[in-house]
Structures are given as C-alpha cells and as structure tokens.
Amino acid sequence: MSITWNDSTPIYRQLRDRVVAMILDGVLKQGDPLPSVRQVAGDFQINPITVSKAYQELVDENLVEKRRGLGMYVTEGARAALLESERERFLREEWPALHARLARLGLDLAELMRAPRQEEGR
Template sequence: MDPDWNDSQPIYRQLRDRVVAMILEGHLKEGDPLPSVRNVATETRINPLTVLKAYQQLEAEGLVEKRRGLGMFIRPDARELLLATEREKFLTEQWPEIRATIHRLGLAEQLLGAGRSRGED
C-alpha cells in the first residue's frame, strides 16, 4: 500500500478506501486475508490503532470477517456488496454534479458523438 496520505480526510478512512479499491479491482478476493495490523502499520508508518480503526470499519460494513487467532478475511459477498453501494453512491452523489457540468459546458452532443464513433452505443 502506498504510504502517501492527504489532509482531505482521516488516515483510517483513506486506508479503508484503499482496501475497498483493492477489493473492487480484484486485488483482494473473497477469502483472502488482510495484511496484519502490525505489517500495515510498519509499511505505511502509521499508528497500529489507526490501521485497526480502518479494519474495524470494514468489519462493521460487512466487508471483512474476523477469524479468531487467524486475522481478518474478505467476506464472500464483499465485492458484490461494494459494487451495489458504490454504484448507488456514484449515482446519487457524484453523477448529478458531473451531469450538470456536462450540460453547463455544452458537452452532451460531443460526448455522445465520441461514443458513437468508437462503437460504444
């Protein structure tokens, strides 16, 4: 995991988002173990409690499960759950702003034409 953090949101949230991206991109699959809290903390040079907080959030969201004495593992339905929630989040939070920008800049025809020229109807 890349240890570059920004100030836009708490580090535990950024770490959670990176794990989510790894699940969505297929780098972490169902049944895969998460790296240990200690390893992530060492690699990224962040407090182990910060890593633990990110992992606990993933667990609370139903994306990972704790196996006593073994660590945390990606749940079997994690990717499907994420796809559903991330799609809904995009459509309700991001898409309206993107759509408004497209219309404000008069790009609708140009964007539709670009998709047709590449056979993406």
C-alpha cells in the same frame, strides 16, 4: 498496498478506502487475507490503533471478517456489495453535478463515446 496520505482525511479512513479500492479492483478477492495490523502499521509507520480502526470499519460494513487467531479475511459477496453501494452513491452524489456540467458544455452521448479514454492514452 501503496498509499500517499493526504491531510484532509483521517488516516484510518484513507486506509479503509484503499482496502475498499483493492476489493473493487479485484486485487483482494473473497477469502483473501488482509495484511496484519502490525505489518500495515510497520510498513506505513502509523499507529496500530489507526490500522485497527480502519479494519474495524471494514468489519462493521461486513466487507471483512475476523477469524480468531488467523486474521482478517475478505467476506463472500464483499465486491458485489461494494459495487452496488458505490453505484448508488455515484448516482446520488456525483452524477447530478456531472450531468449538469455535460449539459452546460453541450456534450451529448455520441461525443462522449468518441472521446479518448484514460486507459487508451497509457
């Protein structure tokens, strides 16, 4: 897990978002353990309380579960739940502005489908 911290968002939130991205990308799968609080705190030179707060948010969202004496593990259905909530959030928060910009630029679906994709340029 590599992270470049930014000053505009609390570190615990950035850490939580990174774990979410890893679940969505399939890097962390159902049943996989998360690195220990101590390991993450040491690796990134951050306070263990910050890591615990990020992990607790993931527990509160039912994305990971605490297993007493064993650590934190990705829950069953975490990726599916994240996909659903992220799709809903995209359509509610990001799509309206994107749609308006596309209309303003006069771009249609055919042009968008012909546009080079980022992964093709790599």
